[in-house]
Amino acid sequence: MMNSLNFPILSMITYLPLAGILVICMIDSKRLQLIRWVAFGTAVVTFLVSLPLYFMFDNGTWEMQFVEDVPWVSQFAIHYHMGIDGISLLLVLLTTFLTALAILSTWTAVTERVKGYMVSLLFLETGMIGVFCALDFVLFYVFWEVMLIPMYFIIGIWGGPRRIYAAVKFFIYTMSGSVLMLVAILVLYFMHFKATGTYTFDILDYYNLGLPGNIQMWLFLAFFVAFAIKVPMFPFHTWLPDAHVEAPTAGSVILAGVLLKMGIYGFLRFCLPIFPQATINFVPIVLALSVVGIIYGAMVSIAQDDIKKLVAYSSVSHLGYCMLGMFALNTDGLKGSMIQMINHGLSTGALFLIVGMLYERRHTRLISEYGGIMKVMPAFAALFLLVALSSMGVPGLNGFVGELLILIGAFKSSLGYGLVATIGLILGAVYLLWMYKRVMYGQITKAENQGLKDMTGREYAYLLPIVLFIVWIGVYPKPFLKTMDASVDHLLEMVNPQTTAHLDGAKPSWLNNVFARVDLQQVAKGQGR
Amino acid sequence: METILSIKPLLAVLASLLAVPLILGTGNRPNVREFWSILAGVLKFSIVMSMAPAILSGHTIEYTLVSGFYQGIDIKFRVDAFGLLFATVSSFLWIVTTCYSIGYMRAGKEHAQTRYYSCFAVSLSATMGVAFSANLVTLFVFYEILSLATVPLVGHKETPEAIEGAKKYFLYLLGMSKTFLLSGIIIVYMVAGTTDFQRHGLLSNQPGSWLLFVGFFLFLFGFAKGAVMPFHNWLPSAMVAPTPVSALLHAVAVVKVGVFSILRVVFNVYGIDLMSRINLGFAAAYVVSFTIITASIIALTKDNLKARLAYSTVSQLSYVILGAVLLTPSGMVGGIIHIANHAFSKITLFFCAGSLYCSAHKTEISQLSGIGKRMPWTMAAFFIASLSMIGVPPAAGFTTKWFLALGSIEAHSVPILMVLLVSTVLNAAYFLPITYKAFFEKDKDAAAVAHAGDEPHEDIREIKMVVVPLVLTATISLLIGIFPDYFLSLAKEVIR
Structure with missing residues (x-):
């Protein structure tokens, strides 16, 4: 694939915070200032290491870049598959950027159990970056759940007066969404086997599956609830004010800045391309x-x-x-x-x-x-x-x-x-x-x-x-928008041919693509007439 | 006709913006601080005027600030005759208003003068930005900056009333622009794929549709700075501002940005062809005619001088729009030059109101009996400016009325002609009594005091720094009535 470094840069960014955690664990928990500086330093280094992603990113392609793909649990066809495209690039950068600033903001705000706090924040960072980079359903799910735990602690231990209530509410809401998503992932897994005869958890393999309409609808619904809770969309939003109000500042910043984006990201990565019909x-x-x-x-x-x-x-x-x-x-x-x-x-x-x-x-x-x-x-x-x-x-x-x-x-x-x-x-x-x-x-x-x-x-x-x-x-x-062009166009191509195919199945697929684009413009023009 | 690439438009915008740090930095030395304002004003005016020869010979000047803001959208400046006309008026009047402000603010010992002068400078930059915008998005950016920068000016006094006025001002302007205007811009972008202004209208080749019809009214009301009824209410409330603010912003910069933008949409976005094809011209003409008459009637009922001037402004702004939407050559010329004519005359009127307040602490018209003898310069200027508002030759307003009346005849529209005539009568009815009162009625209080044998009256004296600018603008509003060439030739260049 394009511009893949001979170097697992995505893994490095993802696990750098873990290295920081190791160092912090070795520090005496009374040396607060040192712990803070190590945590901040780790986050800054992570941010700096993530910058090359932007500069080496190829804006001309929608394909996954910086890909790492090794078998993980081969009997279930689970891969350690990481990669980013124009949809996830800026989100990864946003994560590393905001985490560093959020850690810097805790100097005087959090004075108790600083060690645990910093460990949680860094652990959270690993989870968040992992979610944006994972291209394997199981890997994605692992990171998705990993992220939940430190956030639960951040709200529950360092939060405001009603922190326990808020933390539990946050956990239950997100968890119930995740469970639905897990079920849907498994259904997809077996559907894929039925359709093609091979097992795979690779997200990209599901993009052109062409699932039947009614199944698409149910699976879409399962993913929809999971992601709508995360976004949060009305009427799944009630956990959000509680979690935000009780969370400490750094927690709120990351919650609002990154965690909420995972819902939207989920829609873009899963719902739209896998279930275009639905x-x-x-x-x-x-x-x-x-x-x-x-x-x-x-x-x-x-x-x-x-x-x-x-x-x-x-x-x-x-x-x-x-x-x-x-x-x-x-x-x-x-x-x-x-x-x-x-x-x-x-x-x-x-x-x-x-x-x-x-x-x-x-x-x-x-x-x-x-x-x-x-x-x-x-x-x-x-x-x-x-x-x-x-x-x-x-x-x-x-x-x-x-x-x-x-x-x-x-x-x-x-x-x-x-x-x-x-x-x-x-x-x-x-x-x-x-x-x-x-x-x-x-x-x-x-x-x-x-x-x-x-x-x-x-x-x-x-x-x-x-x-x-x-x-x-x-x-x-422009520097920000241009990274998205190719991926957005590709995403739309994946969603729209299906509509045309649905309406007029006789045309060959490449023609559908062409017509889909024309149709979109017609829609725009048509509104004008 | 050729396009010249030049950085001058950007410089004209930046001239007053760069003065802001200097103003803030010298806040504790008022003389130096005001020097920067005047210097920036002169500089800005010279830059604007240096572009005039090229524009008058039919060229346009362009400068792209950010290319590819989004597909089909640049942040870009383009100077044409119409923009130059507006820029000339507002940059010139900024210098005059700064001089006036010095007199007014110091006489009234106003607080927070540094904030005042710096916000003023930002407002002027935004006004230039609007005048020189090359497309709707750029225009929108500067339009919103202008709204933001003028809020502290409107709420300057920080009394509950002023804060309330500022709040209303902001909510009206921001709310209308965010809902109506932004929707309108997006509709244009959707239909045309770009928002660039074009000489004969960006949309002129588009087939007419209800969407474009509705879209135009989104613009007409979305540019709420133009104060077309029923979204005019912010303007009278904004009169709580200090008088120089009302003068420059609510006779020249802010309100004119509103009508200027509407005219931009008429000429360079919709284009005259499309406007007349879908009968937008007449629809809009009747909406603004309603505003002209109703605002004049409301003005009759106001005793507070600034409130009367405010409603007169609402009415006069609609003249500008009316001229444009008549879609006939004379009508359009009338509308365009009224931007300049109204600016000079109305600013004079506001300056007079400020002078009355500073020297004599009079705000109501009923208090003005006999004031003409004590403040002859102020009231003489007021008289000249009101003649211009009514449209009596040779004052500037006559040129406008002449062209508007010609335009409505060209458009074969007797109702519009009637509107013009009726509004002229109304104008006379609310302006002339003020001058009459000032010169021919006896001051009853003064008479009573004199009768009791005390000192004649507390000392009412005109302030030089205040009177010189208003005499100047009054003179100019006479002069541009007699020699309307500069603005007329620009206006003709616009519709060519």
Whole structure:
């Protein structure tokens, strides 16, 4: 395959955090500062090692790159198969980037059981990168479940007052989704044997299987629930606010920044290419749920009096946009959905970091406890405003790029949903700016707020890199978008020929591809007529 | 006609943006701080004017900032006659307003002047950006930056009323642009695959459809800065801002960005062909005619001077749109030059309102009896500007009315002609009494005080820094009535 290094770079990135864990385990648990630096160092090294992925990535192909494929459990045909394409590349980079910053943000926030905390965060990183790189169902499932455990501990041990409730809820929700997914994977495994006579867990082998329609529907549904819980889509979102509010800052950042993306990634990697028929049948339902999620998430955000809860519910709304863009099933929508995942990771990650900064100073997250903070923390106010503007999609910042593409996609596929989704944009502005106004503007009414210190050097160190990308993507998104082109086109080809085939089975398949593309453009033009 | 590649448009945008750090850095030395504003203003105006010869001879100037923002979308500047006309007006008036601001802000001992001047500079950059945008997406970017940068100006006083006004201002502008405008842009992109402005309209070859018909109204209302009813409410609320802000932003930059953008859509996106083919011209003309008449009637009922001016602005902005959507040569020329004519006259009126407030602390029209004798320059300028608003020759507004009336005749539309006539009468009815009151009515309070044998009145004196700019703009609004060549030739270049 293309540009495969003679070097297992993906495995190295995935397991580097484990090496860090080994080192940390050998350190005396009282030497907090050393543990922190080792953890941070490991994360930074992981990020640096992951950078070559971007620079050596071949934008011209949709095929998997940096592939590693060795038999693992040969009697069940399980392989250790890793590789990335344009869909997973940016997500891997986002993971390594955010983990490093999240670790840096815990210096003063977590002072108890630091060793365990750092071990959990690094372990989580391994799981997350593994999920994005795995190309074998079993391997994927292992990483998917591995990720759950450290997150459970992070919420349950270092979380807020209701942490046990939140952790258990998080675990049960995600677990029930995973079980459904496991069943579906096994069914697929046997279906594949029935169809071809060979056993395989290789995800790519399932892409052109052509399963019968009704089976596709049931399997799609199983995967759908698993991923919809993870996204989370309305009405599977209720674990999210609890988990976010109780999790410590670094946990929230990773939860929002990366874990939620796994749901979307799951749709892109599994649901769309393996069950194209079912995907198309489910489009109306998914679009409707996405739009409901967008509006509902935004409305609930407006009503929150806890800053962190507000940001948590805003994720429901933002992820609704990602789903909307994806199920528009056209290039613009898909690309928008993918870039919006990165944007949401950056903006919402930064918002959680900002909430964390406020919380560390005042130990409360109630909006009513603040007010007039701008007067004592001017630099913080400026960065907070920038991040809030990015989250609500002001042109010139990253959120706008994602929103624009998603809306273009949505409008092309359905004018009605597109128009409703734009209403969500206003609501987004309303809750963010209203919150900003209540927290930052006005007079300082609480005496405790009088002496708050502005941002420290370390806080700048973990916020400014995010801000850099927020502006970069907003002004010049091309370097990010171009990595997706080939993979997105290929994904659409896989989904769309099936529709045409369904409607008109007589044409040879290559012709279908051609027609599928033409059809899409006709759809766009047709809307215009 | 050829295209010149030049960095000048970017420089014009950046000139005031680069002044922001300097303004912030010298916040504790007011004289130096204001020097930067004026310097940036002069620089910006010179850059804009240096592009005029090329544009007047039929060229366009382009500069691509980010190519390939997305397929078919660049972040790009393109200077044509229409953009230049708007840029000339707003960059020139920025210099004048800065001088006026110095007088006004210092006389009123306003707080947070550094923030004020820096936001002003950002707003001007955004305005230039809108004027020179080469496509809808670039325009949208600067449009939103302008909304953001002007919020602190509207809420400058930080009183509950000001905060409320700023909130309303922001929600209206942002909300409308995010829902309607963005939808409109996406529809255009969907249909045409790009959003670039083209001389005779990007969509002019497209078959008409209900989608494009609806799309146009998404633009008309989405550019809420143009204050077409029923989305005009932010404008009167924004009058809580200090007067120089109302003057520049709500007579020139912000509202004109709204109508400018709408006209851009009419000329360079939809194109006159398509507009007339799907009867959009008439549909839009009736919508804005309603605004013209209704806003004028509401203006009659307002006693607060700035509120009356605000509603007059709502009404006058629709003149600009009306001219364009008449889709006849004279009508369009009338609409385009009204951007300039209204700017000079209305800014004069606002300056006068500010002068009255600074020197005499008068905000209501009923308090103005006899003020003309104490503040002759201010009220004389006010009179000239109101003549221009009404459309009395030789003031600037007459040129507009002339071309608009010609346009409506060319369009064979008697109802529109009636609208123009009725609104002229209404204009006269709400402007002339103010001047009459100021010069011919006796100040009852003063008379009462004088009768009691005390000092005649507290000392009302005009402030030089305030009066010079307003006399200047009043003079210009006379001059461009008598010599309308520069703006007329630009306007004719636009519709050529």
